[in-house]
Amino acid sequence: MLLRLPVSVTEAQQYLAEGAVPVGGATLVWATWQRDGFPEQAMSLRHVPEANVLGPRSLGAAVVLERIDDRVPRVLRDAAASVGTGAVRRAATVGGNLVGSALRCLLPAALVLDARATVLEPDGVRETDLTEVLAKRHLLLGLHWREPLASAHCKQPGEAGGRPPLVVATAVHEEHEEREGHTASRRLRVAVRDGYGVLTGSVPYSTGTADNTDNADGTGSTGTEQLLRTLRHSAFHTLSPAAWEEVRRQVTGVLASAG
The missing domain is CATH 3.30.465.10 (Uridine Diphospho-n-acetylenolpyruvylglucosamine Reductase; domain 3)
Incomplete structure (x- = not known):
């Protein structure tokens, strides 16, 4: 070769x-070439x-x-x-x-x-x-790519020869800057590797709607919960409860980091 x-x-x-x-x-x-032969x-x-x-x-x-x-x-x-x-x-x-x-x-x-x-x-x-x-x-x-305001990644532990471990990635990008009399527009993107497939979803929001102040019941802010509901019922409705909890945790954190 x-x-x-x-x-x-x-x-x-x-x-x-x-x-x-x-x-x-x-x-x-x-390894494939050793088994099937090397290209010229x-x-x-x-x-x-x-x-x-x-x-x-x-x-x-x-x-x-x-x-x-x-x-x-x-x-x-x-x-x-x-x-x-x-x-x-x-x-x-x-x-x-x-x-x-x-x-x-x-x-x-x-x-x-x-x-x-x-x-x-x-x-x-x-x-x-x-x-x-x-x-x-x-x-x-x-x-x-464009530089994100914030991003995060998590890969759960996996077993050798077993199902590929769950991967969750998130990022927030600014779509329109804040101007006098207008709030900034942002987009939250989420990707989840569940098995060998990858699910993706995104949702736009304005600054202020994803404030991460906890509610009395500990579920997080109304804005964050609304974004999570939109994602859950669209792109990620097939995820298991455990996988969705990882998405919820990471989305809450990345929105807080984006400010």
Whole structure:
């Protein structure tokens, strides 16, 4: 097998057109290749600058999970830290996790950030949404998003060989800034990996409607409860009571953090 290591997008396009198979961090494909046979050519984006971006609003597909730090939002940082062991995180890449993995541990975080994807094709680079990337298994070059006001992530403990552990990710984005005589408009996004599937939902709200002052019965503010009811009866009605309680806990916290 010939491993191609392009140093530019143009060179990567050339190798892709010649039939080179993307390798990612090789943590997922190596065992398959050992079983089914190695391709004639493989390609890693580890030396392509656009695939190695790491910042507050963008993340390259070739970045290994161990490198993801506080330059990205908390939800994405915590999601990366929850993947496998230290050895896995030192080799696994963002692109491999999102496109090559059945678990896609980074997907809920990327969805609540409303991330857009840049993909590399033989005839050029273009932007698309994550739904298309996953459905068509495009070669991911990177992700970009707007900085959230607040975000959070939780992955429950799982058993080896058992059902994938529950993952809950949340983020709040500002949609319209506060102006004189008008309140700010925000959007709460929630994504839940329940088994192998991912449920998503979002709800807009104005500042003041999600104030987190506890009511006498301890259920939380009227505004927060209204947002939770909207989410529960739309996107997340199939969740178990235990899973929904984790969503409730995290939504209450992220709304408080957003202020």
